[in-house]
Amino acid sequence: MTEQITKHYVTLEGVYLGGFAGTEPPDGAIEVALAPASALQIWNFELGEWGEASTSSPTEADYEASIQSMLDTAAIERRYSSGATMATYVNSTNATWAAEAAAFVKWRDAVWLYAYTQLDAVTAGEIVPPALDVFLASLPTADWPEAS
Numbered sequence: 183m184t185e186q187i188t189k190h191y192v193t194l195e196g197v198y199l200g201g202f203a204g205t206e207p208p209d210g211a212i213e214v215a216l217a218p219a220s221a222l223q224i225w226n227f228e229l230g231e232w233g234e235a236s237t238s239s240p241t242e243a244d245y246e247a248s249i250q251s252m253l254d255t256a257a258i259e260r261r262y263s264s265g266a267t268m269a270t271y272v273n274s275t276n277a278t279w280a281a282e283a284a285a286f287v288k289w290r291d292a293v294w295l296y297a298y299t300q301l302d303a304v305t306a307g308e309i310v311p312p313a314l315d316v317f318l319a320s321l322p323t324a325d326w327p328e329a330s
Contacts, residue, residue, distance in 0.1 A: 186263040190217045196225035197244060200251025204263025221248045221314045239311040242301055248314050249297055249321070253290055256324060265290060281327040289324040296322055
């Protein structure tokens with residue numbers, strides 16, 4: 183696998199979309215120099231740096247972008263270019279890659295199932311929108327296979 187350079191992107195409003203390596207960011211995404219220290223920070227285009235964390239409640243798009251960034255980062259840490267790429271290895275003839283991909287897909291599905299259940303509860307007014315870092319910490323964790 184070829185090592186990819188991760189590039190970081192924001193929306194027109196300066197909201198962090200995530201790091202992308204070997205895959206295209208969403209349409210309209212703007213590349214920035216580095217990732218924020220907190221996903222709540224907003225990119226200051228005039229200064230070319232991250233500003234203070236936003237005090238408004240995260241939007242559903244904020245949660246989704248943060249989750250996707252977390253999933254892609256996990257894949258990149260395991261030497262795949264993105265989560266989408268890692269998932270394609272599920273039928274690999276290389277047993278290690280196939281096992282990692284299967285574990286990733288199982289984790290990814292559990293993450294999104296939990297996330298959308300919680301976001302539906304927020305939308306219904308059943309729970310208060312959690313801070314992004316709190317929400318990300320509450321997500322299921324990956325159960326990676328033992329290295330062979």
